[in-house]
Amino acid sequence: MATFAKKTFNASVYSSFRPTYPRVLFNDILDFHRKDSLEPLWDRAVDLGCGTGQATTQLVEHFSSVVGIDPSQSMIEAAQAKNQAQGLSFRQGTSEGLSAIIPDDSVDLVISAQASHWFDWDKVWPETSRILRKGGTAAFWIYAEFRLPQYPFVTPLITAYTQGKDPSTSVGPYFERPGRTILENMLTDVPNPTQMESVLKQRGGLAQFERRYYSGQHYPTHLPPPSPTQVRPVEMRTSIRWRDLLGYFRTWSALQNFHERFPEDLDRVDERFPEDKLGEALDQNLKASQVDIDVGGGDIAVRFWKDLRDEVKNHGGKYGVDESVLVEWPIALLLAKKL
Structure with a gap:
């Protein structure tokens, strides 16, 4: 989490290339909020670890007031610049210390998207309970390691890059722990709040x-299997250009940490795919705020990206920088309610 608070972290790139969350996920959360509550309230929602506000904005149509909270000032500034909806505001703060921002019994829904693996749960669960009104709901989720479902044969390459032990060829050693481990374990390490004193x-x-897993058949094999009622189909998937997949790799905290350790890696050259070009300034099909990604150079992210494309090419797949590739992520969702 500390990586995203650094002044060198590029919030614009993060905002452009992080995947968006599926509508099904929000629908399920709102259905849970309605469940077992005769009159669920829709006044205030809070997004903890809101980043640039990607999930925060999805709540505006349902709640009168929505507040995004994040410890990183650069994230807050990016969120404020990007999102101007009425009733939406952003504040700098931590999820463990909300007393100066959110009063007791004042919130109807608390969410956290791709941030809860950083939480100190001995503090966050009590804070969540404190700020929720009776009938209020908490929904915390993460997405784990990505897959290319059209090309399952590249999965060993992905695992080697993200979980390998060699500090010169894998970013695995540069993820911040224990946060990354909690994410890899699909939040199974998070304690059940109904059993906390x-x-x-x-x-x-x-x-x-409740714990829910939008993982289909791809629940991590290193974990005890969940019950069938907890598992749902994979919902978080998108078709993007190969160049945008490289943009996604550029947002990883481990990559920032790797380059701090090996700054000379940024000067390496990889001559594979000489036909690759930066492309026109912006594709007309992209959002106006989209940042196009440089496909040159040969640092560790580019080498991994080209390893994937090499393997896809060898199997007769589409590998051009502007051709599309389907990407999917399994989601782990924690749901809690104050009654």
């Missing part, structure tokens, strides 16, 4: 808790 002693507390 610090939550139980609060008035009301959190009385319901």
